Amino acid sequence: MLAILGFAMIATFMVLIMTRTISAIAALILVPIVFGLLAGHGADMTGMALEGIIALAPTAAALVFAVLYFCIMMDAGLFDPLVRSAVKFAHGDPLRVSLATATVATLVSLDGDGATTAIITIGAFLPIYRRLGMNLLMLAVLLGSANSTINLTPWGGPTARVASALNVDIMDVFLPLLPTMIAAIIGVFVLAFVFGLWERKRLGIAQLETDLSQSLFDREPGVERPRLFWVNLALTLALLGCVVGQVLPLPIAFMIGLTLACIINYPKLSDQRERVAAHASNVVPIVLLIFSAGVFTGILDGTGMIAAMGETLLALVPAEYGPHFGPIIALASAPFTFVLSNEAYYFGIVPVLAETAGHFGVEPVEVARASLLGVNVHALSPLVAPIYLVATLLKVEVGDLQRFGLPFAILFYLLMVAVSLATGAVPFVVH
Known part of the structure; x- marks a missing residue:
């Protein structure tokens, strides 16, 4: 009965x-409360919910301060010289343009906000792509591939969600995936090189008459701190x-990092309050989602539904597949996360x-890592908002973007699965 209620929930x-x-x-x-009542629980669910919330408090705290830190660094202009240098390096050579696109998308993705990455990267390179006649879908693929990979950082959305859902330490999820992320980022630059060669062969090298690298960041005037670049970089x-x-x-x-960043860049208390308030809209939804997830996971676990569902699925999985459950989850992550x-x-x-x-000896943290490997495919899902933002900014059809990008997303997905298995981040077999 508990399993039926759990699956229905x-x-x-x-x-x-x-x-x-x-x-x-x-x-x-609301959903876990309703089904908890149907399972015969009442006031005792408050304790379950509180346990779930308390367990996720460190994750919520980490994300709040991490997101605010990178937002402050964006305001202060930490990434400005790097982004401008990449755009200047691009000039009129399609190969350089492609490599610079991957560089900017990777750097700007560090703030954990996909919309910011899309706006800055497309704003910087769209005029160049159009001036040279380059394929705009290549820009979208490089942007999405870099952003999806960097989004696996602890302050990115997918890692935070899965750590919250399974109540595991977010760093235990992230650190073993570092080699996988590095391999994927190398893959982004390899793809950028290939795209650039294709376009250089098709279009040749042109001379751009206009410097397009001066107005890349949409921010309030006067918040930049260019003189503190080296201090901010060291921090x-x-x-x-x-x-x-x-x-x-x-x-x-x-x-500690956010505190120092605010004091160094904005010594006045009023400026500090303004900077934090300016980015509150990036932080509040994350905190609300994580603490709400604490209620969900706390009640799901506390009522015994999750254990009952696991036992039901266990009976359906052939015993010989059990030791390979890690790779099975990894391979299932792409289709699951797409739909x-x-x-x-x-x-x-x-x-x-x-x-x-x-039940087969695969640890929750290993399941968490395996479940994250389909992020590049997820970026092309019709259920996510960023794909519509990118399509709108580039003035291309979502269907065209998906058709062009999906083969490359699958390649990145298979690369990440292979590296995760090779490094042991996801165990190939459990003995």
Whole structure:
């Protein structure tokens, strides 16, 4: 009975958010309460929900301070010289333009906001692509591939969601995936090189008459701090070193980093308040989503539904496939994440897979890593907003973008699966 209620709960949740009947936040809170009541629970669900919220508090804190930190660095102009240099380097050579596109998309993606990455990268390179006659769909593929890969950082959406859904340490998910991310980014630049050669052969090299590198960032006037570039760069490198080296817990590292960034760049309290308030819209939805997920996962686990669903699926999985459940989840991640929204996939499907995988000795954190490997395919899903933003900015059809980009997205997906298996981030077999 618990398994039936659990599957019905997951199905109801997915239908509600995919049909946009209610928001993901509302569904994460209300759906488990309703099904918890149907399972015979009452006031005891408050304790389950609180346990789920408390468990996810460090993740929420880390994301708040990490997102704000990179937003402050965008304001201060940390990435301006790097982006302008990349655009100037591009000039009129399609090969250079393609490589510069990959560089800018990779750098700007560090702030964790796909919309910002799209606006800045397309704003910088669209005039150049049009002037040279280059294929705009190549710009979209390089942008999406770089952004999807960099979005696997701890402050990116997918990693935060899966860590919240499975209640695992976000750094335990991220660090073993670093080789996979590096391989994928190398793949982005290889693809950029190939695209550039194709377009250079087709179009040749032109001389651009206009410098298109001066107005790339849409920000409030007067917030740039160009004189502090080296200080901000040193602070950012030190912060990332602490994060990757696990010198400090992720939330504490970014708390300290944000505090120093504000004091160094905006000593006046009024300026600090303005900068934080300016980016509140980037932070508040993340926090609401994570704490709402705490209610969902807390009740799902506390009522015993997740265990019952896992046992049901366990009975359906042939025993000989059990030790290979990690690769199975990795291979299933692309089709799942293409046809489902992030919330439906990470909060609805992945916990059930993790419960089932646990019976075969696959750890939840390994399931989390495996479930993330389809991010490049997800970027082309008709269920995600960024694809419509990119199509609108480039003035291309979404269908054309999907047809052109999907083969490359699948290649990146297979590359990431292969590297994850080779490095042990996802175990090929559990003994």
